[in-house]
Each structure stands twice: as structure tokens, then as C-alpha cells.
Amino acid sequence: DSGVTQTPKHLITATGQRVTLRCSPRSGDLSVYWYQQSLDQGLQFLIQYYNGEERAKGNILERFSAQQFPDLHSELNLSSLELGDSALYFCASSVLTSGAFTDTQYFGPGTRLTVL
Amino acid sequence: GQQVMQIPQYQHVQEGEDFTTYCNSSTTLSNIQWYKQRPGGHPVFLIQLVKSGEVKKQKRLTFQFGEAKKNSSLHITATQTTDVGTYFCAGYTINDYKLSFGAGTTVTVRA
Numbered sequence: 186d187s188g189v190t191q192t193p194k195h196l197i198t199a200t201g202q203r204v205t206l207r208c209s210p211r212s213g214d215l216s217v218y219w220y221q222q223s224l225d226q227g228l229q230f231l232i233q234y235y236n237g238e239e240r241a242k243g244n245i246l247e248r249f250s251a252q253q254f255p256d257l258h259s260e261l262n263l264s265s266l267e268l269g270d271s272a273l274y275f276c277a278s279s280v281l282t283s284g285a286f287t288d289t290q291y292f293g294p295g296t297r298l299t300v301l
Numbered sequence: 302g303q304q305v306m307q308i309p310q311y312q313h314v315q316e317g318e319d320f321t322t323y324c325n326s327s328t329t330l331s332n333i334q335w336y337k338q339r340p341g342g343h344p345v346f347l348i349q350l351v352k353s354g355e356v357k358k359q360k361r362l363t364f365q366f367g368e369a370k371k372n373s374s375l376h377i378t379a380t381q382t383t384d385v386g387t388y389f390c391a392g393y394t395i396n397d398y399k400l401s402f403g404a405g406t407t408v409t410v411r412a
């Protein structure tokens with residue numbers, strides 16, 4: 186158990202719908218990352234938040250958005266869902282030592298999204 | 302942008318044999334990390350290498366960071382069924398907050 190929690194574990198929805206994925210980081214971790222993992226693909230970095238502020242952006246679609254709340258939990262919002270958005274969505278957290286690029290990321294169990 | 306490439310994509314290994322997976326970056330990395338994802342699981346941190354030419358061992362796993370800090374390798378000796386999974390390398394470039402993951406090497410083991 187990494188200490189990172191994600192809900193829900195599974196999500197099945199229809200095209201055009203909107204869903205929200207939730208992540209609670211490890212106690213003490215200030216940074217949250219979101220990744221998308223499709224079948225036979227690696228981890229695609231979507232976005233990172235640090236202490237409530239966006240810190241880095243990856244290949245995140247405009248239909249997707251995220252935020253990190255004062256209690257440090259984060260939500261990833263996916264809207265106008267398409268079949269191709271079906272994937273495993275991981276949240277990870279790290280301490281993010283200031284000025285250092287050596288943070289270990291601790292991954293949650295993931296949310297499996299199926300768009301029908 | 303930075304790209305981290307991993308080869309091979311798939312590795313089928315006879316139990317007891319050795320194998321190596323390689324990671325190459327188009328740009329110099331400040332460090333390289335390796336993660337393992339078991340089937341149905343989530344990525345789990347294995348190790349981090351920071352210094353040029355660094356070599357670290359974890360039991361049957363040997364990790365190397367290239368002298369130019371652009372490549373890395375993971376060598377597993379005497380493969381066991383517990384080694385099954387996908388191994389990802391990931392690196393930060395200097396002044397880049399994004400940890401770039403390779404596509405992973407998926408390892409299967411024949412008993």
C-alpha cells in the first residue's frame with residue numbers, strides 16, 4: 186500500500202458524459218501528479234500540482250482539467266468523454282523537495298475508466 | 302521535447318536466464334528512476350540513480366546510469382516468476398518538473 190488513495194476504482198460511463206476522479210496523496214506529500222495509461226501504452230503524464238498550484242503540464246486535453254484543494258486532495262475532471270478516453274488513470278504523490286528533481290513518486294491503485 | 306525510449310518493448314525470458322532492458326533519453330537527465338508495475342497493479346518505485354556512471358544493485362537487479370547521463374539499463378540475473386511485470390524508466394531533465402516515463406518493458410517468464 187503506497188498510501189495514495191484513489192476513488193472510484195472503476196467507472197463506466199457513456200460518450201459525452203463528464204466524470205470526476207479523486208485522489209488523496211500520502212500524508213505529508215504536497216505534490217500530486219496525474220497519469221493516463223492506455224492499453225499497451227506507457228504512462229502519459231497529464232498534469233502536476235504542488236500545494237494547490239499547477240506546476241507542470243503534459244499532454245492533457247482541453248476537455249480535461251484538474252485542481253488541488255487546500256487539504257491537498259486532487260480531482261481530475263474529464264468531460265465530453267470519447268471512447269478513446271477509456272484508460273487507467275493513476276494519481277501519484279511526492280514530497281517535492283524544493284529545488285531538487287529527485288522526488289520519488291508514489292502511485293495510487295488507479296481508476297479504470299470505461300467509456301461506452 | 303524530451304523523449305525517453307525503452308527497448309525492448311517485450312521480453313520473454315526462460316526462468317533462470319538473465320536479461321537486460323535499456324533506456325535512452327534524447328537529452329541529458331538529472332537523474333533516472335526505475336519503476337515496476339505488476340500485472341493489474343500500479344507502478345512501484347524501485348530505485349533512483351543520480352551520478353554519472355552510477356551502478357546500484359538490489360539482489361538480482363543491477364541498475365546502471367550512463368556516463369553521459371542519457372541512458373540507463375536494468376539487468377536481471379536468474380529470472381524468477383516474481384520478476385513478471387512491466388519495468389519503466391523515468392527521468393527528470395535539468396529544470397524540468399516533468400518526470401518523463403519510457404514506454405516500459407513488459408517481462409514474461411517461462412517456467
